[in-house]
Amino acid sequence: MAKDKIAEILSDLTPAVKRELLDGLVKSLLSELIETEKKELLQKIVSGGRENRQMIDMVEH
Structure with a gap:
């Protein structure tokens, strides 16, 4: 349930705010x-496997 709430909150943020949040x-x-x-x-993140690639892809969007 908490995951859904977090996803909902994040979906309402602009890309600029998401970058600022991630940076922080x-x-x-x-x-x-x-x-x-x-x-x-x-x-590990830069060279990483499938999970890290998924994270990078998510950040790019």
């Missing part, structure tokens, strides 16, 4: 990691 979330999540963890996570 990523910065917040990365701030708690040490440098090597940040590099590993970002490398």
Whole structure:
């Protein structure tokens, strides 16, 4: 049920607001990691498998 509510809220946002939200979330999540963890996570996302490709595709839309 919470997933549906989040999806509904996100669908109402403009692409610019979605980018700003994503940027804030990523910065917040990365701030708690040490440098090597940040590099590993970002490398995994960039080079990643199917799930990461789906995330990249979602962000592009």
